[in-house]
Amino acid sequence: MADRLSRDFFNRPTLIVAQELLGKLLIFQNSAGLITETEAYIGQDDPASHAYRGITKRTQVMFGPPGFSYVYFIYGMYNCLNFVTEEDGVAGAVLIRGLLLVEPAPFHLNGPGKLCKHLGITREHNALDITESDFFYIKDAPFTPEFETTPRIGISRGQEKLWRFVVREKLKN
DNA sequence: ACCCCGATCGTA
DNA sequence: ACGATCGGGGTT
Numbered sequence: 001m002a003d004r005l006s007r008d009f010f011n012r013p014t015l016i017v018a019q020e021l022l023g024k025l026l027i028f029q030n031s032a033g034l035i036t037e038t039e040a041y042i043g044q045d046d047p048a049s050h051a052y053r054g055i056t057k058r059t060q061v062m063f064g065p066p067g068f069s070y071v072y073f074i075y076g077m078y079n080c081l082n083f084v085t086e087e088d089g090v091a092g093a094v095l096i097r098g099l100l101l102v103e104p105a106p107f108h109l110n111g112p113g114k115l116c117k118h119l120g121i122t123r124e125h126n127a128l129d130i131t132e133s134d135f136f137y138i139k140d141a142p143f144t145p146e147f148e149t150t151p152r153i154g155i156s157r158g159q160e161k162l163w164r165f166v167v168r169e170k171l172k173n
Numbered sequence: 174a175c176c177c178c179g180a181t182c183g184t185a
Numbered sequence: 186a187c188g189a190t191c192g193g194g195g196t197t
Contacts, residue, residue: 039180048180050193058193075181076190082180095180113181154180 005138007131010066014040014085014092015163021083021094022147022167025139030104031119035138037098037110039152040163041082043091048158051091061127062091069136071116071126078113079122083130083138097153098166145169 005024010017018040026033043051043062050072051062061070062084070082070093086092099115101107109115116122130137146168151159 041180050180053194056194072180073192074179076179076192078181080180093180097180111181152180156179 003140005067005131005140007065007067009140010083010085010131011087012066012085014042014094017083017085017092018094018163019147019165020144021096021138022165023143023145024141025102026096026099027135027137027139028119028121029135031101032103033099033101033109035096035098036100036108036167036169037096038165039095039097040085040165041093041095042086046158046161048152048155048161049091049093051093059091062093064088064127066092067129067131069125069128069130071121071123073123074113079116080112081116081121081125097164 018038021035021038024035026035041049043049046052051059055063061068065088066084068084070084071079073079081096082093084093095112097112099109101109109118128136148166149162150164152164
């Protein structure tokens, strides 16, 4: 598929990827939705990142090649979806926090846990190459919509960093 | 083996 | 403002 995001897209600074993922179409099995909200997490110098303390079994995918999924389990109940950024060996990921679902039915999924629950994304979908898969990938889009920049949600350290990006249109809801 | 805490969310 | 709920990761 020609208009699918390739590894080169993700092989860039995490902040750039987080901003440019806004407005792109996420395809997962029978669901499709426009990305409306993202957050950037960078290993080095980011105490809010799971990768801050180095490679563990859970975070090793964040240190691997870009263009892979990173799905983690949190609060005993929820899964959250990320996409790995930065070159192989450098930790980085973009958390997908909001999705304007277009298939199978129009619906606004706000929140990373709700989003995964609704789409059926679990840790079984961790560490998948989304530049190769035919059921899990992102379609390119011609432009990035206007967005707001804010602190990230739900973290206790690193709040001074303005690494959350929210599509303006979404704020009206 | 143990303990604390968390990139959340629904309810109050 | 708070409780549910349990895996991850650091410590013993």
